[in-house]
């Protein structure tokens with residue numbers, strides 16, 4: 349049976365552990381349809397002279413330029429679950445495809461999401477990670493450190509590692525024993541949730557299939573951007589009576605010129621937070 353909303357027990361588990369998985373969001377067949385739609389876009393738009401490489405648009409803020417990303421981020425089934433964590437008013441701050449090609453070295457160093465986003469979120473942000481292909485230990489699923497969200501933001505160091513999928517290769521400066529990691533294995537169509545302070549990362553894809561995660565950062569309207577001068581979000585449920593974010597509408601067409609301009613405007617604004625204190629400003633968005 350598919351997950352409809354979060355039970356009280358699941359809510360308690362999320363707040364105790366800093367994550368929750370696996371949640372049966374959609375059938376594997378439906379996940380395959382989303383994947384096929386993405387892969388058609390990847391093929392059709394590879395060499396058409398977009399201002400940035402297509403990987404950049406997939407990797408961050410895909411909901412600004414890709415209607416399918418905005419649609420999945422606003423899917424009522426996902427929002428019914430997220431509402432159990434954030435309450436009735438929900439914005440999408442970012443939507444990202446984390447893709448690891450078969451037999452490649454790409455990895456994600458262990459980190460806390462809120463370290464460089466400039467958001468004062470603490471409990472007001474949750475990430476939903478939807479598997480569009482199997483996420484297994486072999487394919488480089490995420491690892492979470494149990495209850496690590498009870499820490500404040502810990503010191504991180506920039507590694508700028510070649511194969512690191514993060515903007516600055518940020519890594520939390522604490523030793524994490526292998527036995528402290530929980531492997532978040534998901535079948536296609538399943539979803540996990542994690543807190544913005546949960547320490548997590550992921551290893552390389554040693555499987556023969558692509559590992560495709562669609563990752564949405566949901567926030568409450570009360571969250572504020574403390575580093576960038578302005579920030580943007582898409583209201584997907586309820587109301588925003590606070591106005592801390594400039595609202596975006598979901599795009600109607602793929603990579604339309606107006607949305608490409610908006611994407612650039614957001615990239616510039618968010619770069620102030622994402623790259624604060626970094627020596628390397630070129631790698632923003634991979």
Ligand SMILES: O=C(O)CCC(=O)C(=O)O
Pocket residue numbers: 446456461475477488489490548549550561563
């Ligand atoms: O997809 C991955 O391997 C890592 C994703 C991640 O770091 C995140 O969703 O916060």
